[in-house]
Amino acid sequence: MYEIVMPQLSDSMDEGKLIAWKVAVGEHVKSGDVIAEVESDKAIMELQTFKDGVVTQLLLQEGDEAEVGSVIARIDTNAKESSVVREDELQSKPKKDIEQKPKEQVKTLKKEELEPQKKVEHIEKELSSGISPKARAKASEYGLDVKALMQKSQKSVVHVEDVQRYLNERYFTPKALKLLHKYHLQTSLFKLDHKVDEAEVQKYINEHEIPLPQLLSAMQKAIVANVTASAKKPIFHIYDSLDAKLFEQHKEQSITVWLLKIFAKVMMEHESFRSLFDNETISVYPNASISLAVADKKDLYMPVVKDINKLDLDAIAKELEAFKTKLKSRSFKAEDMQGGTFGISNLGMLGIERFDAMINKNESAIVTIGAIKKGKIAITLTADHRVINGYEAALFINDVKKEAQNPLNFKE
Numbered sequence: 483m484y485e486i487v488m489p490q491l492s493d494s495m496d497e498g499k500l501i502a503w504k505v506a507v508g509e510h511v512k513s514g515d516v517i518a519e520v521e522s523d524k525a526i527m528e529l530q531t532f533k534d535g536v537v538t539q540l541l542l543q544e545g546d547e548a549e550v551g552s553v554i555a556r557i558d559t560n561a562k563e564s565s566v567v568r569e570d571e572l573q574s575k576p577k578k579d580i581e582q583k584p585k586e587q588v589k590t591l592k593k594e595e596l597e598p599q600k601k602v603e604h605i606e607k608e609l610s611s612g613i614s615p616k617a618r619a620k621a622s623e624y625g626l627d628v629k630a631l632m633q634k635s636q637k638s639v640v641h642v643e644d645v646q647r648y649l650n651e652r653y654f655t656p657k658a659l660k661l662l663h664k665y666h667l668q669t670s671l672f673k674l675d676h677k678v679d680e681a682e683v684q685k686y687i688n689e690h691e692i693p694l695p696q697l698l699s700a701m702q703k704a705i706v707a708n709v710t711a712s713a714k715k716p717i718f719h720i721y722d723s724l725d726a727k728l729f730e731q732h733k734e735q736s737i738t739v740w741l742l743k744i745f746a747k748v749m750m751e752h753e754s755f756r757s758l759f760d761n762e763t764i765s766v767y768p769n770a771s772i773s774l775a776v777a778d779k780k781d782l783y784m785p786v787v788k789d790i791n792k793l794d795l796d797a798i799a800k801e802l803e804a805f806k807t808k809l810k811s812r813s814f815k816a817e818d819m820q821g822g823t824f825g826i827s828n829l830g831m832l833g834i835e836r837f838d839a840m841i842n843k844n845e846s847a848i849v850t851i852g853a854i855k856k857g858k859i860a861i862t863l864t865a866d867h868r869v870i871n872g873y874e875a876a877l878f879i880n881d882v883k884k885e886a887q888n889p890l891n892f893k894e
Contacts, residue, residue: 491522525814535559746770746790773822786822
């Protein structure tokens, strides 16, 4: 039996989210076939099988999350396609011919669930009438006909959960129940003497200013983890500005393209800006690779333009266009985010004059680019003091300012 586990698609990924299955139980697959789409903390990626066989189990529902390394599917490498009963075939068989087995589930364990729990035994004595004491009390509270309730539930013993389900169906429309579930509201908030519709629930939400709970996506969790780690770094800032004259004269390329070229050139003269800090080690890389902040309304990505010192302007521009395409389709891959030692964030295009930014992961520094005001571009350098000291940073910024005024850097 070949087990497929939730892969670790990036070094910061602790859990993944199943976006879609590309196979079904009973389907024959070959090595290299895509079986699922999985969302990491950085992008949505395809998951392949590396063995031939027949899919026997899919242990996650689409939208479920699972820890890295947990089993999400099983493939029988010895089975033939015809030897496995498909799910649709199971549904067509009489129930007595199907061995009912509890569905296996893979879930992400919360921290508190990993700690020892005291065993609590709760035994609810069942009456000969087939309804538990709690269920009878709840039914009596709402004036429900116990016999009708038992008949509707079609269970040998009716429990309090069955009574609540009956109340939900009787007093709430499906859309109202959906809205209650969405806002995590209890049905007991409403007077159960009429059919509550969606409009009444929405009115309650508006009048009581109920917030909409939203779970963090894998990407949002990664952003939180990244900025939390960045906030712990010993950093300092340098505030300065660049002469914008040549940028304004040469609009055949965007300001970001020119800046990537200029910063990469200066990085080749300052190795600290080509360095990564990792515990007791500082690794110095031979080329200038820069992570660039790109974002939509919710998610922030830091894809890396690699070895910029080897690229011409057109090649840099093509990299940026590729980032825009991937941002729209949310198709960044883990490798797109790796390899940077220095970052750039440009909000000047949105009219922001000056701002600050947090260093990306274990990179050495990041610079922010503001809008052009009175012939100047405001920049703010944030540097990791463990890797770069103030003197080095000042020399770096001075060299960038010189190169921004060098006409030779603005030739195609």
